[in-house]
Each structure stands twice: as structure tokens, then as C-alpha cells.
Amino acid sequence: MQRLGRIRLVWGLLLVLCLLAGREFVANRRLLQDYQNLLAESQALLEAQQAELNAQQAELAARQAELDARQAELESLLDEVQQLRATLEATEQRLREYEAYYERIRPIAAALRSARGADPWAIAAQIERSSRRWGVDPWLVVAVGFAESSWNVHARGRAGEVGPMQVMPATYRAMGGKHLGDWRENIDVGTRYLALMLDHAQGDVRLAVAYYNAGPSRPAAVVRQISARHVERVMQYRYLL
Structure with missing residues (x-):
């Protein structure tokens, strides 16, 4: 009788241990699931942030391209201004030369x-x-x-x-x-x-x-x-x- 009681006690302890292990397994599984869910959310958030960063970089690249285009346009305008200035200076020089030439020949023509x-x-x-x-x-x-x-x-x-x-x-x-x-x-x-x-x-x-x-x-x-x-x-x- 005592031996049978010990066996039942052992089985009871094993059953309790199994129940406890099962509960711990379930708890650990839930914890793992929660961790996986958190990881998935973090991954989704990271991807969203990466997409936003890519969009910002694309916008920045577009703005840089626009800035480069405006810079090129400005440089072209500056070149045109310099050319116009050189043309104006050359024209003014020719006008001065013509005025001097006119003053030289005017009295001769009058004579x-x-x-x-x-x-x-x-x-x-x-x-x-x-x-x-x-x-x-x-x-x-x-x-x-x-x-x-x-x-x-x-x-x-x-x-x-x-x-x-x-x-x-x-x-x-x-x-x-x-x-x-x-x-x-x-x-x-x-x-x-x-x-x-x-x-x-x-x-x-x-x-x-x-x-x-x-x-x-x-x-x-x-x-x-x-x-x-x-x-x-x-x-x-x-x-x-």
C-alpha cells in the first residue's frame, strides 16, 4: 500500500510539473508572440521611416536639381550681362573715337x-x-x-x-x-x-x-x-x- 501511494504521489507530482510546464510554455509562447508582434511593428515602423527618408531624399535631390538649374541660369544671365557690358564698352569706345574723328574732320569739311x-x-x-x-x-x-x-x-x-x-x-x-x-x-x-x-x-x-x-x-x-x-x-x- 505504501508503495502504491508513493507511485501515485510521484505521478501526481509529475502531473503537477507537466501542468506547470504547460502553463509556462503557453506563457512563453505568448511572450514570444508578443515579441514577434513587437518586432513586426518595429520593422513596419522602420520601413515607414525609411520610405519617408527616401521621399525626403528624393525631394532634396529635386530641390538640388532645381537649385543647380537656377544657378546655371544665373551664370548664363551673368555671362550675358558681361557680354552686354563688353559690347556697351566697345560701343562707347567707338562713339568716343567717332566723336574725336568727327571733331578732326569737321573743320576740314567746313574749309x-x-x-x-x-x-x-x-x-x-x-x-x-x-x-x-x-x-x-x-x-x-x-x-x-x-x-x-x-x-x-x-x-x-x-x-x-x-x-x-x-x-x-x-x-x-x-x-x-x-x-x-x-x-x-x-x-x-x-x-x-x-x-x-x-x-x-x-x-x-x-x-x-x-x-x-x-x-x-x-x-x-x-x-x-x-x-x-x-x-x-x-x-x-x-x-x-
Whole structure:
């Protein structure tokens, strides 16, 4: 009887232990389920946060792209402004040069108002170009032209002289002229020849004008005598202009 009672007691204890183990298992299973649920919620929250972060990054990238586009547009506008400024400065420089050019030729054109065969302004412009090119006082060129032809661009001399500066054809060709009837070229050739005569006369304007009229091959004293009246006429024009 005692042995049977012990067996029943053992079985009872085992049953109690099983019940306790089952309850603990159930509790642990519930705890595990709760943990898994919490983990799933955390994972979902993390994914949501990651999605929000991705959206924010995409928005930031879009804003950065927009900013880059605006920056590029601004740089393009700045380049245009700089180009416009450079164009404006160049235009202002050309205007200043034109104003200075106008002031140089205006009195010459006024002095040439009696010129025949061409517009006085066109003649004055050519005189200004040629005198600057060959380093001759433009008013000396004007005076020589008045004395030679009264600034008739189609003038022809009895000895064969041509144009407003009355250059001989042989001299014209020697000075590089090609078109005897071109009054602009005639002024340039005559101014060049006058510059050579100034060099030949070592800067003596009167002697240079005499050489221009009578040629540089004769002695200076002879040239002065031959061209005395012509030289005086040129000098009068020069100082009256």
C-alpha cells in the first residue's frame, strides 16, 4: 500500500510539473508572440521611416536639381550681362573715337565747302586718313590741294597733272597709284609724295612745297625760285584756313 501511494504521489507530482510546464510554455509562447508582434511593428515602423527618408531624399535631390538649374541660369544671365557690358564698352569706345574723328574732320569739311566733284565731308575724311597714314599735317594737305586744284577732284593740268593733288602720272605710278581717276587714291598718293618731299627738305615746309611743285631733282635754290609764288599761295591758304 505504501508503495502504491508513493507511485501515485510521484505521478501526481509529475502531473503537477507537466501542468506547470504547460502553463509556462503557453506563457512563453505568448511572450514570444508578443515579441514577434513587437518586432513586426518595429520593422513596419522602420520601413515607414525609411520610405519617408527616401521621399525626403528624393525631394532634396529635386530641390538640388532645381537649385543647380537656377544657378546655371544665373551664370548664363551673368555671362550675358558681361557680354552686354563688353559690347556697351566697345560701343562707347567707338562713339568716343567717332566723336574725336568727327571733331578732326569737321573743320576740314567746313574749309572744303567750295570743293567740286565730291562731298566735302568725304574729301575731309580721306585727307584725315591719308595725313594720319603718312604723318603729314592735314591742313598742309588742304592748303596744297587748294593751291593745286581749288579742290576740284576732276582737275586736269596742262602738263598732264591729275586729280585734286595734281600729281603727274609718272609720279603717281611711282607712288603706287593704280587708278588715275580715283580722287581718293589721288589724295593718298599726293599726301605720300608730300611726306617724301618733307623728308627730302628735312622738315622745311616751304622747301617741301617747292619740291612738290617743281620736283626734287633740281637744286634747292632753283626750286625755291621757280616755286616762290606757288609756295606763298600755299602758305596763305594754310594760315587762312
